[in-house]
């Protein structure tokens with residue numbers, strides 16, 4: 665498939681789960697891919713690189729913590745030089761460590777905001793200048809339906825994802841004049857390491873399967889189609905939007 669031929673996409677937190685599926689999925693639709701993740705995920709990241717290359721596309725991979733501004737700027741500069749320019753940015757890296765708000769440590773509050781909210785800001789600001797100068801670009805923020813409606817034990821996480829949706833709306837208005845679109849995807853329950861840890865038990869899995877209109881939970885590949893849509897010209901007049909990709913759990 666060719667929707668993204670000639671484009672380069674940069675995906676954070678790409679060693680597994682939704683990030684890995686999007687990296688390989690965008691490659692299967694024609695994009696060359698820059699992948700990055702924490703240094704401790706190097707082996708998994710190497711496997712994703714091999715999958716992108718097996719799809720016939722170029723792939724550059726980097727150790728990168730999205731809370732480290734200096735490292736982000738270095739990686740973006742190097743990836744830009746090697747690839748010829750970043751056309752699509754997918755801010756996917758994220759963490760979730762459940763806790764009730766009363767029992768949440770200050771350190772965990774800060775860690776969630778550092779990765780899930782500030783990470784979006786830092787990586788986006790590092791990539792934007794080249795998109796502005798080319799008068800084109802696509803930015804996709806992986807938020808969550810939790811960001812639309814908080815649930816118990818995820819108040820801090822939900823607040824970071826609400827922030828990601830707000831950043832999406834504001835960036836879209838600040839960069840739209842340069843031909844750049846900014847949209848968010850709000851996954852429901854996707855069976856990744858994070859999704860499975862979050863559910864915790866077979867009982868919870870059965871409950872949420874039953875609550876979901878499509879009577880199944882999500883696979884990381886379920887997020888690929890919406891990502892291709894937002895990354896490509898198929899969505900040229902769509903910006904500042906947040907799309908629920910949840911099989912029908914949440915309807916607003």
Ligand SMILES: NC(=O)c1ccc[n+]([C@@H]2O[C@H](COP(=O)([O-])OP(=O)(O)OC[C@H]3O[C@@H](n4cnc5c(N)ncnc54)[C@H](O)[C@@H]3O)[C@@H](O)[C@H]2O)c1
Pocket residue numbers: 676677678679680681682683700701702705728729730731756757758759760779806807808809850851852853854855856857858859860
């Ligand atoms: N799985 C779900 O049910 C679900 C639902 C809604 C939203 N999401 C969001 O989707 C995104 C991907 O989640 P997933 O389910 O694939 O989770 P995951 O835990 O399987 O993957 C998250 C990835 O982010 C990376 N990461 C964590 N901290 C990082 C940092 N500081 N710098 C760089 N990379 C870092 C991890 O190493 C990992 O590769 C996250 O933003 C998550 O909040 C997931």
